[in-house]
Amino acid sequence: xxxxNAITAAIANVLELDTNGRDVEKSxxxxxxxxxxxxxxxxxRSPDGTPLFDPRVFDSYEFARNPYPYYKILRDHYPxxxxxxxxxxxxxxxxxxxxxYFDDEGFNTIPKGSSSGxxxxxxxxxxxxxHKRRRNLYGQHLVGQxxxxxxxxxxxxxxxxxxxxxxxxxxxxxxxxxxxxTVELGKAFANEFPIxxxxxxxxxxxxxxxxxxxxYNSMMxxxxxSDTHRQGLEARQDLEDYLEPxxxxxxxxxxxxxxxxxxxxxxxxxxxxxxxxxxxxYLSTEEITSNVALIVGxxxxxxxxxxxxxxxxxxxxxxxxxxxxxxxxxWDNAFHETLRHSTPIGGQPRHNTYDVELHGVTIPAxxxxxxxxxxxxxxxxxxxxxEDFDIHRxxxxxxxxxxxxxxxxxxxxxxxxxxxxxxxxxAWISHQEAVLGSMVLAKHFKNPRINVERMKKDIDGxxxxxxxxxxxxxxxxxxxxx
Ligand code: HEM
Numbered sequence: 001x002x003x004x005n006a007i008t009a010a011i012a013n014v015l016e017l018d019t020n021g022r023d024v025e026k027s028x029x030x031x032x033x034x035x036x037x038x039x040x041x042x043x044x045r046s047p048d049g050t051p052l053f054d055p056r057v058f059d060s061y062e063f064a065r066n067p068y069p070y071y072k073i074l075r076d077h078y079p080x081x082x083x084x085x086x087x088x089x090x091x092x093x094x095x096x097x098x099x100x101y102f103d104d105e106g107f108n109t110i111p112k113g114s115s116s117g118x119x120x121x122x123x124x125x126x127x128x129x130x131h132k133r134r135r136n137l138y139g140q141h142l143v144g145q146x147x148x149x150x151x152x153x154x155x156x157x158x159x160x161x162x163x164x165x166x167x168x169x170x171x172x173x174x175x176x177x178x179x180x181x182t183v184e185l186g187k188a189f190a191n192e193f194p195i196x197x198x199x200x201x202x203x204x205x206x207x208x209x210x211x212x213x214x215x216y217n218s219m220m221x222x223x224x225x226s227d228t229h230r231q232g233l234e235a236r237q238d239l240e241d242y243l244e245p246x247x248x249x250x251x252x253x254x255x256x257x258x259x260x261x262x263x264x265x266x267x268x269x270x271x272x273x274x275x276x277x278x279x280x281x282y283l284s285t286e287e288i289t290s291n292v293a294l295i296v297g298x299x300x301x302x303x304x305x306x307x308x309x310x311x312x313x314x315x316x317x318x319x320x321x322x323x324x325x326x327x328x329x330x331w332d333n334a335f336h337e338t339l340r341h342s343t344p345i346g347g348q349p350r351h352n353t354y355d356v357e358l359h360g361v362t363i364p365a366x367x368x369x370x371x372x373x374x375x376x377x378x379x380x381x382x383x384x385x386x387e388d389f390d391i392h393r394x395x396x397x398x399x400x401x402x403x404x405x406x407x408x409x410x411x412x413x414x415x416x417x418x419x420x421x422x423x424x425x426x427a428w429i430s431h432q433e434a435v436l437g438s439m440v441l442a443k444h445f446k447n448p449r450i451n452v453e454r455m456k457k458d459i460d461g462x463x464x465x466x467x468x469x470x471x472x473x474x475x476x477x478x479x480x481x482x
Contacts, residue, residue, distance in 0.1 A: 032060040034459050037466050038387060040069035050077050055085040065458070065468040068387060071375035080361040088349075088368040089361070092375035094382045094415070096358065098406055100350060100371055101420035104128060107350040107369060109422065118222045118232040119297055120290030124422065131421060137276045137283075137291065138269045139425045141201055147428055149257075149265040150201065154432055156260060157196050158440040161189055176478075182451055185475040186308060189441065194303035197433050198296050203255050203268020208242065215239045216296055223297075240289040243270075247285045250274045269295065295426070303430040305344030305471030306416075307437060310334055312472045313341065313389050315450050316464070320391050325442060331435040333391040336398040340377045340414035341389045342467040347373040348418060373415040374469065382412050401427045444482060451476040 032041050032054070041062065044052040051073050057063045063070055074081050074092045081090040091097055100107040108127035123134040140146055165173050165181075165188060172187035183189075195216055199209055215235040222232010247270070254271035256264045267275075273288045283291075314321040314334060324330040348371050356363045363369060378386040383395050397411035403423065406413045417424035424430075442448075450464070454476035458465045 032057050032062045034062050035066055035069075037066050037458075038069055039066075040073060053078055053081065055083045058083070058086065064470060065466055067374060067469055068378050071372065071378060072380075074372075075375060075379060075381075079359045080363065082361060082363075088370050089363050090370045090372055091358070092372045092379075094376040094379040094412070097371045097373070097376045097415065098419050100369070101348075101418060101422070104131070104421045106353050106356065107371075108353055109348075109350060118219050118229070118236055119293045120236065120286065122290050122294040124294060124298075127421075133278050135421070135425070138272050138295075141266070141269050141272065142425055142429045146266060147432065149259050150429075151432060151436065152260040153200060154197055155436050155440060157200070158189075158193060158437040161193060161196070162440060162444050180478055180480050182454070182476060182478050184454075185311060185441075185477055186304070186473060189437070190304045190307040193307070193437055194430070194433055195296060195300050197429070198299045201257065201269055201429070202292060202295065203250075203257065203270045204292075205246065211242075212239075212296075216300060219293060219297060220301060236289070236293060239293065240285060243289050243292065244285050246270065247274055247288055251282070298424070299426045299430060301471075302344045302426075303433050306335065306339060306430065306434050308472040308475055309342045309344065309467055310338040310434060310438065311441075311477070312450075312464075312467065312475055313338055315448065315477070317389055320389075324391070328439060330391060331438055332431075333398045334438075335431060335434050336396060336414060337389060337391045337393065339416035340383065340396055341386075342471070343373060343377055343414065343416035344471045345373060345416060346469055347371050347375075348422075373418070376415040401431060444479075445477070446480040446482045448477050448479040451478045 035041050040051075041057070042051075043054040043057070046052060053070075053073055057070055071092055074090060079091070079093045079096060081092070083090055091100060104127055109125055109131075123131055126134065165183065168188075170187070172184040174182040176182060192213065195213060196209070199212060204212060215238060218228070218231045218235035219239075220232075221228040222230070222235065250271045251274045254267050254274065256271070257266060257268050259265050270288065270292065273283055273291055276283055314324065320334070324334055350369045350371060352363050352365055352367055352369055355365050377383070380386050383393070395411055397406075397408050397413040399408065401417070402408060402413055406415075406419050413419075417427040452464065455474070456465050457463060
């Protein structure tokens with residue numbers, strides 16, 4: 001779930017060098033050449049003609065910008081690939097990954113350790129009964145009627161941010177001489193909007209929300225054991241110190257969420273966590289902090305990426321964008337197709353409890369097994385022409401998010417929220433954030449188009465960079481004021 005998972009962390013190391021394709025070409029020591037999008041570099045062939053696979057490709061910039069032809073080689077020829085360089089096994093086919101995710105006993109998340117202590121001991125890193133006990137502590141706040149009651153607030157938060165643009169004196173909002181505007185969608189909206197929504201549901205005090213963004217950013221960049229790890233741990237400790245008196249207070253006096261009509265719609269998540277018990281004991285402040293960190297950590301970067309990728313893809317497919325503008329119901333399709341085509345989360349690590357044989361490969365018990373959601377979403381056994389972005393595709397299930405399944409009416413859902421016991425509990429709220437937030441944005445933009453000049457370019461120096469493995473960071477949009 002988190003951007004600290006092994007797959008994204010490895011890529012982020014490569015991308016730290018990246019400002020645009022040409023700089024990377026200079027600085028990358030990798031022997032892997034940069035290829036036209038959709039084509040894999042030739043890594044050699046065995047005597048029977050089978051393409052060989054060089055695991056050094058995983059560390060290359062080429063792979064980060066153009067991963068799908070490499071995943072296709074793995075799916076077609078090495079569906080379970082033993083990577084002796086990174087000491088793990090990569091599982092790349094949709095059906096195999098879903099089977100493993102549902103088998104929580106055979107493929108557990110212990111010792112996932114993806115957060116290296118920054119988030120703390122969370123449900124994400126537990127399996128079986130331990131996981132189940134923590135899974136339902138606050139989940140009901142993020143779904144069903146409770147979520148429905150929050151929808152007007154989500155819309156209001158989006159409007160508040162967008163309405164503040166005209167008065168903002170920031171470099172991410174440009175008033176052009178001809179009366180048009182240019183906005184960088186990440187800084188102006190997508191980076192912060194999901195955090196604001198989640199802060200409200202948590203019942204995080206308003207006056208500390210500015211500080212909260214600092215803690216959030218520090219914790220996120222401290223994931224994955226990088227040199228910002230210490231700062232991440234300190235931020236987590238600061239957050240816990242801040243929450244200590246609040247937890248004490250709310251144990252005695254819970255606080256409530258209110259709809260925009262002023263009516264109470266139940267306790268906020270922090271108050272709920274204060275009264276929950278596991279095995280007869282109340283959660284400690286440390287455990288409550290871990291939950292807060294996981295909820296915000298799980299919902300911030302991911303939803304940001306979904307909003308950014310969706311707008312990037314739609315604006316590059318103007319006919320489909322026009323259809324969404326003409327029929328708001330199509331935002332749901334656009335959201336799900338974005339998560340299939342370019343999910344913000346690459347995959348999840350698991351450890352196998354027993355020796356497993358899969359496609360003729362024996363995976364010894366206790367191995368690190370990487371489930372590659374990116375690859376499952378582009379498996380042509382499931383999705384036709386998977387590299388195409390098509391909001392009308394007949395093989396993708398784009399209806400109500402399924403809690404317990406992934407196939408309905410002969411269609412498959414994408415793998416972006418995972419499946420099985422760890423299925424993302426924030427899937428429903430992030431869907432609403434991305435869709436409602438985008439509807440509010442769309443009403444504000446007249447004739448929006450990408451300002452190509454301000455965008456990072458691919459290796460030809462002209463084309464827009466493909467999304468690849470890392471979600472869009474900056475998206476400059478020109479528009480006319482409505
Ligand atoms: C587009 C947005 C999102 C994506 C792509 C996403 C993706 C995921 C994935 C793939 C997992 C499964 C991890 C695994 O199998 O080990 C997960 C778990 C989780 N997500 Fe999300 N997520 C998103 C939004 C959110 C939001 C908005 C929240 C909170 C409000 C959230 C909270 C969580 C939590 C708490 C878990 C752990 C569940 C468990 O281990 O039982 N996520 N997410």
